[in-house]
Amino acid sequence: MSAPMKNTLLFAFVAGLIVLTGFMQSWNSALLIMNMGLISAIMAIGVNLQWGFAGLFNVGVMGFVALGGLAVVLVSTDLRPEAWAAGGWGIILALLLGAATVVAAVLVSQRVPKGAARTLAMLAVLIGGFFLYRAVFDPNVSAVEAINPAAAGNIGGLGLPVLLAWPAGALLAAGAAWLIGKTALGLRSDYLAIATLGIAEIIIAVLKNEDWLARGVKNVIGLPRPVPYEIDLQGDAGFVERAAGMGLDPVTASTLYVKVGYSVLFLIVLLILLWMAQMALKSPWGRMMRAIRDNEVAAEAMGKDVTRRHLQVFVLGSAICGIAGAMMTTLDGQLTPGSYQPLRFTFLVWVMVIVGGSGNNFGAVLGAMLIWFLWVQVEPIGLWVMQLITSGMAEDSALRLHLIDSAAHMRLLTMGVILLLVLRFSPRGLIPEK
Amino acid sequence: MSDSDNPYQDGRGNKDRSITNTHGVGTMTPAHRKSGATSRVEGGPFLIGDTMTGGYGKGPDILHECTVAVDPGEIAVIVGPNGAGKSTAMKAIFGMLDVRSGSVRLDGEDITQLSPQDRVTKGMGFVPQTSNIFTSMTVEENLEMGAFIRRDDITGTMEQVYELFPILKEKRHQPAGELSGGQRQQVAVGRALMTQPKVLMLDEPTAGVSPIVMDELFDRIIEVSRTGLPILMVEQNARQALEIADKGYVLVQGRNAYTGTGKELLADPEVRKSFLGG
Amino acid sequence: MIVVEDVHKHFGGFHAVDGASLEIAKGSITGLIGPNGAGKTTLFNVIAGVLEPTSGRVTMDGEDITGLPPHELFHKGLLRTFQIAHEFSSMSCRENLMMVPGAQSGESLWNTWFGRKRIANEERALAAKADEVLEFLTISHLADHKAGQVSGGQKKLLELGRTMMVDAKIVFLDEVGAGVNRTLLNTIGDAIIRLNEERGYTFVVIEHDMDFIGRLCDPVICMAEGKVLAEGTLEEIKANEQVIEAYLGTGLKNKDQLEAGA
Amino acid sequence: GSHSKEVKIGIILGFTGPIESLTPSMADGAELAMKEVTDSGMLLDGASVTPVRADSTCIDAGAATAAAERLITSDGVSGIVGADCSGVTGAILSNVAVPNGVVMISPSATSPALSDAEDNGLFFRTAPSDARQGAVITEILMDQDIKEVAVTYTNNDYGKGLADSFQQAFEAAGGTVTISAAHEDGKADYSAEVGALASAGGDRLVVAGYVDQGGSGIVRAALDSGAFDTFHFPDGMVSEKLLENFGTEIDGSSGAHPSPSEELSNAYAELVDGAFDSTSPFTPESYDAAALIMLAMQAAGSMDSGDYKDKVMEVANAPGEQIGVGELAKGLEILKNGGDIDYVGATGVELIGPGEAAGNYREIAYEGGDDTTAGYR
């Protein structure tokens, strides 16, 4: 079978799975799986850019996704003038002071000659800066957080349309990625993996604990949507009429309408990113990246600034994860920092990329859709399998109950098995690079 | 090469120190992990790779009916252009390569089906071309590792090695990685001698060493050979090597192109022109 | 052209390069020899920007280039090849050459999306140039082969070819001869001489093969223990007592005995 | 008997994820109520109730909404018990329950933010909101003349919300909170937290956490290092497991959890009869959530959410005959006959405001390795 033929069949297969869900379960379920699948596909493209094109091992996807989510809150929620009056500006000032301290310390380390003097000077700058920062930061934070903590207590957002939060999420993630890349890729050996693993945890810790920023673990719910509300549609006589014309009841019609709306938005973003990634891959830029991947030392000797290119790819990939994160938070309609878990947002995305085919953008998309489908559907399938296995056992046999209770854990097991099977029998993934 | 063909070896250029360790990664794949049967064969040279044909993994044949042999007290030298299959022939003899037809015989025994470890036990010593010492271990530990398969007292052999390479005794407690190039080569040969091999195989022992070290190494090799140990070696410094060789093989594209004594090959104008640089 | 002034490179307490000073004349083919561990490769790496010197200064045409990273030196016309060939193994030989020139507009992401026409034109010109170079190296037939799958010597030629894709001023060759068949080495030597004569490249060559050095290099510099031991024509160097003691030696001691015994 | 129709009720809880160890008992609680109703044969003229479980993962809003979507649009459930964690509850509510108009009763989401959520009258909870509990704890501590406490909370909306509202109430009553330190569930080590808590000091440590999570870890470390001898345990901590873990070591501590009266909780334990851990946090709330859905259906005479959503408050609150745990058949009977009930259930359900439990609390004193009821508030 020719490669394009095989790939088409693979995509058709995944589409078939989703359609099957539509018939067997419901179209709402099918569309929902597809929507999250599209978002996952975008994350997978981001990770694929980093791992597939440049061999950068980012195990902090979760952090960038979370930053995208933060962007939604900061961009689209309402302005809170009282919070700004109480201490918002003070917080900004404190953060600037903190940044200035770090910059000063770096300057000291560059300017002052090596020795005890430098160490002392750096320590003095850092410690002094830290206490100054805390002195400004703490009271202002308390002031902001004191304002109606049960429902607000944060600095709010800019009140802009939520779609603007998507590029903003990219920017935020890119900024963080730049800082991480600058440090981890700038170290004499590459320590990106542990750096991203750690930073992702720190980002989540900040999101959880800095209530003034986005309410911390108290969550922000009811974020604005780029699509209409189902209730409004159900109340809209024109819509109900049209739905009836298509033989649908208003509830089904409205829920489907909204989901299709999201699908269209997500698809547009995905296609744009896919196009951009493909164009880059097929150009001299892509050739350069392949050269760097093949032989870093030689590429460096041939005038390619390897560190800068790695940084570029890392920032871009992370920015894409940021967009995906913003889209996901938009779809959820809420930001819940507690929900960011490495298993789900880092390792699962990796499974998607590896299974799909690292280095191939279409592979990443396919892998994302397939794995997401399984992630959602393994649970009912697992339960069904367990029931089948245990159907012969007594109603209250301990083993039977245990097996049925364990069905939910089949999800992780299944992901592991799929990953290992693919790595074993088709190590380049379902759609290999070239 | 194999890098891009084997999907499992596609690391995508990742060099992340926090997850992978590239130090000392192996490249050799034994043809037989578990030894098969051996059989006795009468006569023939002490060590012979006889009409060997074979290649790496499932790849194409690299050796085509290639024969190399060595007898006690002899130095046999293999020369030939790059990629001719010289190192491959050595590996085939050592069991790192599937010999699809032909055989390897040592001291009247067919060892074609043996795993490399068992060939070591049978008395074969091999010094690869590069990374041929344990850099993080001391000189003494390197020698001990050479005698890994031996269960008897090794102090005597170690003394012999120190006698042969006095500098090593001086540096016995130093990590071998801190030695100079020439000294490293001595450690490498010493390590191989620790097995008390019945035959010694060297792959380009002088590549990249300065003339003075090269001379010294050749001196040592001659000395070792005079103890009666057969030596099979690959050399690119073909002229010097052939000068000390009792037997020379010229390999071209995996086939024996010329065979003769060192002197004969040196004298052959065709060989001189094509392989010795005029 | 290149002036190295009192360069030191220490690894911990070990002085790999210990106050080396030398000058490389424009248009010359300079040989760099010395015992193993003399610090040749280290000095090379310092000049080529791979290592930062502990102290000392390197200038090129009067400009201080100490500590510049390799990719910046490349753009100044300082190129190097590797002791072990560093080809881009999954790319074709042509692509290996095409990726070399710097400042390709297609290397900017922006252009890959919005400047596709310009890229296409540039690519055509590059491909033509690459084919020309392959022709020069007598390996045109390998243009579409993966570089990982050509022979060792051909990889070395390819390395040399990369230096021809741009206007290099000075090229550093690290042990081109090690493990290379002498006949092929002669071909490479011819290519080096041609580049030197036709294009005016300056070469610095590290090599242990005295024949090769003798054929190519005019000034020969011998290093030992991190310092420059001697400098001059090969004849002068060969006659230098210190060099003989440290590096060249006086030939095999056992050979005569061997022959006597045999 | 033979059932004329089938009512499906979804149970969406985090069977995997951070609170995966609490959820099986919660689901058992809800299913217990359903079984009781089915067995009674009273609901909507003999309908049988089938529970359909789905995994909310507690944290992954995407997976949770997908699961809820499946329950509603594919399995066709008529109501949902769940979800558990406030985050996913909000997501399911706004993305699935409200658009599809399905009633959702959470047994454990206590975040005050959910009170204001856009719910179209579809969302209720049988767990009291944090604000109420904060006041209860303050009363208990003040009555024991404890004026200075340290607080540690599990770092999620439940813990944080509870810690905040407690601190507010306690300080308003003249007490001092020396430190309010978060702890992450499932982390490797709590020495740092305990060190900080000990240094800040206080007469008692309020542990707003989960009993099988960091909460117990903190208590363990605090006891072992001698940092605190007595504690106050809010609802997430009160269970058999706590006694099992600490026995007499926590003598002198106090606790409180939503429970109307001794008889009711005993009745619940009796009903469960050891089938699962009836004292595990939020299992009586789960029983009540399921019961409320079915009672409201009966009251409306319909299993359609749109019809019965308005009945939830009615069956839960006075006037009417009080229906306790295990008396669902009786309640259904009364409703069938057009009567009024006031469901009390296992936790003394009383829904206030936008449909949250008002919260009757049982005050607990820990003595001799046992928990004794010190009173009701």
Next chain:
Amino acid sequence: MDFLNALVALSNFVLIPGIAYGSQLALGALGVTLIYGILRFSNFAHGDTMAFGAMIAVLVTWWFQAMGIGLGPLPTALLALPFAILGCVALLLVTDRLVYRFYREQKAKPVILVIVSMGVMFIMNGLVRFIIGPDDQRFADGERFIISARDFKQMTGLDEGLTIKTTQGITVIVAVIAVVLLFWFLNKTRTGKSMRAYSDNEDLALLSGINPERVVMYTWLIVAALATTAGVLYGLDKSFKPFVYFQLLLPIFASAIVGGLGSPLGAIAGGFIIAFSEVTITYAWKKVLQYMGAEPSGLVQLLSTDYKFAVSFVILLIVLLFRPTGLFRGKSV
């Protein structure tokens, strides 16, 4: 007296927990670093390996407890440890056989093995929960304390108590024994040296007659022993909960890297650095200062405990900045 009180408070809340936690991390990091040094990849499944070993210990302990077998004042789990190690060895050897060996034979790049270990992590994760469930499990028994705070106060008459738990004592002792054994094994025994040789240069090890598969097997044996010991000690000291072992992965990696990946000595140092940085930097000095005569107004806490992990991570970065290969210049084993 007050000075003593301050000292005791500091020991009780910083020193002793730090040492115990540090030993636990060190044992975990030793396993990670061994795999890194000899098998050449970072094993993402290590946390779950610890969970698996500890799980067997829990099951066997329960069985012993039911049979009435015990160790008196010492926890029964110590008796179960050898069985748990055997179980864990079996698991790892089977995993190696089914999964890793194939990639070794293919000469797969180490990073591929890292990804493979992710898959193994997923599977082990599910396996442990499948067998024992996700819950918290208690299996500690025996005497809880070597010195309890109350006894200490009575003995010394100080206001501050000092606690040393039996499990803490055991943890430190076992960690010391394990480390000494490991060093002796690696540096003095034939097998140990062959492992170092393999780690240094695989090809040459093969040419010296060292059987690579044996080295790999020994590595897994040791790793299983270390992981199980670490997992059981951790479980005894805190509690057994599968999810927590996954969370341990990050501090364990951080420890191994700070110390220098591949260096056993580094793993130990790293464990203590990470443990102490978590505990000290977020410690509230109020009480200690009060004993010293000061009257601080606040808690005198440098950073809130929420960021304890961030601290250890920043320390990791600083170490790498100045020593790119970690404190013990991560040469292999």
